Amino acid sequence: MRTETETDSNVVDADSTPENTVISLEGLTKRYGDVTANDQVTFEVGAGEIFGYLGPNGAGKTTTIRLLLGLISPTAGTATVLGADIRDRRALTDVKRNVGYLPDTLGFEERLTGKQVLDYFARMRGDDRREELLELFRPPLEKPVETYSHGNRRMLGIVQAFMHDPDLVIMDEPTSGLDPLKQDRMHLFLEDERDAGTTIFFSSHVLSEVQRVCDRVGIIRDGEVVALEEIDDLLRRGGKDVRVQLGEPVEAERFTTPEMIDVDVVDRTVRFTYTGESAALLEHLVQFDIEDVDIGDPQLDDIFKHYYGAGSEETG
Numbered sequence: 579m580r581t582e583t584e585t586d587s588n589v590v591d592a593d594s595t596p597e598n599t600v601i602s603l604e605g606l607t608k609r610y611g612d613v614t615a616n617d618q619v620t621f622e623v624g625a626g627e628i629f630g631y632l633g634p635n636g637a638g639k640t641t642t643i644r645l646l647l648g649l650i651s652p653t654a655g656t657a658t659v660l661g662a663d664i665r666d667r668r669a670l671t672d673v674k675r676n677v678g679y680l681p682d683t684l685g686f687e688e689r690l691t692g693k694q695v696l697d698y699f700a701r702m703r704g705d706d707r708r709e710e711l712l713e714l715f716r717p718p719l720e721k722p723v724e725t726y727s728h729g730n731r732r733m734l735g736i737v738q739a740f741m742h743d744p745d746l747v748i749m750d751e752p753t754s755g756l757d758p759l760k761q762d763r764m765h766l767f768l769e770d771e772r773d774a775g776t777t778i779f780f781s782s783h784v785l786s787e788v789q790r791v792c793d794r795v796g797i798i799r800d801g802e803v804v805a806l807e808e809i810d811d812l813l814r815r816g817g818k819d820v821r822v823q824l825g826e827p828v829e830a831e832r833f834t835t836p837e838m839i840d841v842d843v844v845d846r847t848v849r850f851t852y853t854g855e856s857a858a859l860l861e862h863l864v865q866f867d868i869e870d871v872d873i874g875d876p877q878l879d880d881i882f883k884h885y886y887g888a889g890s891e892e893t894g
């Protein structure tokens with residue numbers, strides 16, 4: 579069941595509490611010496627949603643995932659996964675039979691064949707959906723994993739993560755390094771799984787993929803969650819990345835409207851972030867001698883820059 583959460587401001591919304599909580603983090607903190615990799619991370623993920631955990635390299639995404647799976651212990655705070663407290667090893671081990679995990683780096687024994695790897699996981703947790711998933715992702719099962727391409731490693735990893743038909747799947751940058759066709763296949767698959775009721779938590783540093791498949795997003799920066807909201811709200815505030823090629827040079831003052839941020843005019847090319855309605859932008863542009871217009875989604879970095887303020891905890 580899809581979870582509706584209301585977010586009417588761009589502050590971290592601690593009340594954004596989905597029903598039927600599958601993952602709940604409460605003040606989760608992990609320190610490595612002077613580095614606070616996760617700092618009081620608090621949010622919830624509801625049943626049947628695709629939750630995107632977004633952040634630049636080194637933000638703390640993998641740390642959260644490893645904490646959730648009990649692979650490392652928190653310095654402070656805690657979390658529950660399918661109701662099990664991550665500090666309770668036995669309870670966590672029990673529920674992990676019902677969790678799929680796709681790590682960023684697959685720790686498969688390299689000399690085993692893909693089939694042997696799947697057999698190993700099947701013995702631990704079952705493999706009811708193995709054949710169906712193999713039809714879809716087709717890793718070369720009879721070859722040793724050490725001969726696999728990056729893409730095939732991912733394909734084997736996905737089969738492994740889903741074949742026991744878990745209620746929750748946690749994935750660390752699942753599409754990184756995949757070609758566009760494989761990324762597409764993965765995204766469609768995740769949507770189908772979500773529609774069938776599986777909860778999916780995945781990390782990414784690619785906004786476009788999070789935008790495409792996620793219902794809700796948490797943004798982590800320097801170990802802190804700086805935004806927690808519906809993807810549509812995030813993108814609306816993120817604005818559009820616009821590049822306009824003009825037939826003749828134009829004065830920035832004449833061209834600029836209040837909805838344009840970071841206007842950069844170089845000769846006949848103007849770049850800016852547009853935060854208003856697309857129709858209003860087009861209406862404005864027709865006044866000028868336009869040769870070309872390119873309107874794209876904002877980059878994650880721009881959203882950070884414009885809405886969360888570099889290096890500050892300010893979220894508005």
Ligand SMILES: Nc1ncnc2c1ncn2[C@@H]1O[C@H](COP(=O)(O)OP(=O)(O)OP(=O)(O)O)[C@@H](O)[C@H]1O
Binds near residue numbers: 614636637639
């Ligand atoms: N075992 C460790 N020992 C010391 N520091 C660590 C350790 N693991 C992570 N860190 C540090 O914690 C911070 C968060 O790292 P983490 O791997 O969680 O980020 P990430 O968002 O997953 O990044 P990436 O996208 O690059 O994988 C980084 O500063 C990293 O250097």
